[in-house]
Amino acid sequence: MTDRQRALQVLQRLNLLYAGSPCPLEFQTPVQLLLAVIMAAQCTDERVNQVTAALYSRYPDAAAIAHADLAELETILQSLSFFRNKAKNIQATSQVLVEKYGGEVPQDIAQLVKLPGVARKTATMVLHFAYGIDAGITVDTHVKRLSERLGFSQQKDLDKIEKDLIQLLPESEWGNCFVSLTYHGRSVCNAKKPACNICTVADLCPSATEKA
DNA sequence: ATCCCGAGGG
């Protein structure tokens, strides 16, 4: 079996397992999702959900956050990593949404990545979970870890990993790759103690410690 | 390459 065939089989199994899974970040509107993803950098989704519950009950939309007191936003975000950056970014992004997009989230990745605190990972997630738009591969912490373990890429640099994945997989699987690897990374293939004994692709994984 | 920067787990 070639590397390409093995990678495709891994993706097919994971897609079956994770297709249609809901977004782990809680939100009511695309604006709420966008701001939640900004806040999710280097931070667990459970923690973000705790903060957004308080934040959105007080400031439900872009206009409210745009006009909020920054020090108060910092207090609400205090339990998040990089909370000062994130408070500044969700307010600055909210202001742009109000001024340029009528308080809504644009459905275009080129527009999204211009927003403060938003780059490709955030934009890809928002397009997928808010609008059902496939925005292709982005290498986040989960995609990086699983790509190495699964033998998809030996590179360290995120852009090089992405190039390897693009080479390895057909374009039709790029978006699925991002979603499936992140879900599998969260639920089974953890950083510290990967649950290889219950992993559906253990027999295809060169790093598996136990065969299923 | 470095900074931001808190909480939970091992």
Add this chain to the structure above:
DNA sequence: CCCTCTGGAT
């Protein structure tokens, strides 16, 4: 104590 958590901007 060290590592990890769906990064982004300088």
